[in-house]
Amino acid sequence: MKTKLLFLSLSFFFLISSAQNVLLYIGTYTNGNSEGIYKMQFDLKTGTLSELQLAIATENPSFIAYSPNKKFVYAVSESLGGSVSAFKIRENGLLQFLNKVSSNGEGPCHISLNKQGNKAVVSNYRGGSAAIYSINRDGKLNEATQVFNYNSAENVSHAHSAQFFRDEIYIADLGTNKVYQYKLKNNNYELATPSIFKTTENLGPRHFAITKNGLYTYVINEYGGSITSIKKTDSGFEQVDYDSTLEASFEGKNSCADIHLSKNELYIYGSNRGENSIAVFKRNKYDGTIEKIQTMPVHGDWPRNFTLDPSGKFLLVANQKSNNISVFSIDAATGKLTFLHDVKAPTPVCLLF
Template sequence: MKIRLLSLSFSFCFLNCFAQNIPLYIGTYTDGHSEGIYKLQFNLKTGELSRLQLAIATENPSFITYSPNKKYLYAVSESLGGSVSSFKIQENGLLKFLNKVSSNGTGPCHISLNKQGNKAVVSNYRGGSASIYSIARDGKLNEASQIFDYNTTDIISHAHSAQFFRDELYIADLGMNALYQYKLKNNNYELATPSIFKTTENLGPRHFALTKNGQFIYIINEHGSSVTSVKKTASGFKQIDYDSTLDENYQGKNSCADIHLSKNEHYLYGSNRGENSIVVFKRNKFDGTIEKIQTVPVHGDWPRNFTLDPSGKFLLVANQKSRNISVFSIDTSSGTLTFLHDVKAPTPVCLLF
């Protein structure tokens, strides 16, 4: 009887512990330390990362994203002959290659899908363009249906990220210092606003975060080491705030990278490459303005992409140059971060839950 009880207890513990673990996929640069997309197990209770394994070998998958049902994974190949690939997620968590299409520009650095999972948009950093794709029911990518080329005779475009929101599409162009707004008409996206904010400075808008209702947009500026806060109004867009991402005592060079809202949208997080930190802002949910409340070191070098886990209790940072992933706990009552631990990983640049 005791043996049976011990067996049942062990089985329950094993299943419970297993249920607490979810996969974390890692996009990388294949620079000799990495071979492609990797996978780790993440413990939702403790924040522990374990069981690093290669999910699939592929060239420079610097940005990766899921389909909404998490049956498929999509990755850019940030190279001169830019491409984007689709993969099927197998039962063991490893990836099976489905197909590859041209990104229609060199250096693709970002991909995102719409809520329905039937369209994707890819940003080409070196090519200065963005491409729209339809996605088949089997997860495969069709050739691009629309291509936006932002290069002009006197300014070099660097499209860096894009997101769908309902029937709209937003594309951040670091070279053009613009965040374009498109609207869907007759199954094509048409330019509605050349830029949702105005600037005479070389800020370099890189990534951005939208609130769930789409009313507020927070843009992190790579060159400006700052966040531009914009509110959507009945007549267009209005800039409501502009804040530095750096500690007031920091005097060195810096390039901002990524930005995310907390699950409850009370807090905003941004990454600084150079200062090597995560900045935390408290957000006023009524007027959308933000206030800096914390700057924490990332315990690594060159924090590119970071992400919040599905529970909203942990924040994980991909430190590209030091080749490690840092894990922070989030105090949900204050939004502040506390460093827990880190693990080594091959040139991580994108993290995906």
């Protein structure tokens, strides 16, 4: 009887332990000590990262994305020629290569999928293009169905990120200082708005976050060190706010990188490469404006990408040049960050829960 009780107790312990841990995949640059995509265990209760392991060897997987059912991972290969690959997630969390297709442009730097998991969009930084792909049920990528080229005699494009929202796609072009809006029509995406905001400055829109209802979009500007807040209206789009991500006393060079909304959409976080910080903003849900409330040092160098964990209680930062991942707790009442600890990881540039 005692043996049976001990067995049941141990089984319960392991069930609780496994439920408390989730997988974190890490995209990297492989021109240093990294070999590809890595995985770690993240403790949802303590915020602890452990068990760093190579999930699959692949070249420069600088941005990675899940399928909605979390059976597959997709990665751009930011290398000569440019490609995007599909991987199946095995039971042990390691990745199995499925197939690879051209990214249709040099320097692919971002990939995202729609909610149905049957389409992907890839942004090509050096190529100045974005490509749309259909995805098979087995997770494999087909060749691109549409390619948008933005280079012209007047402008050098650097497409940097794209997101699906319902039947639309938004694409941020850091080179031409635009965020394009496309709408699905007859199974193809057609340009609906040349840019959802207008500027005469060289802001360099890089990444953006869209509220769940699609009413507000927040664009982080790499060159401008700022966030542009945009409201969707019946007649188009309207800029409602513009805020610096930097401390007034900061005098060095800075390149903004990533931006995320909190789970409750009350706070916005943006990363500064140079100041090496996360800028924290409180968001007004009624008019979409934001107010800076904290500048948190990242305890590392060059925070290219960061993410919030599935519980919304932690924020993790990938510090590219210092080869570490920093973990912060998020105060539920204020949205502010507190540094907890960091772990070493080879050239981390993308974090995926």
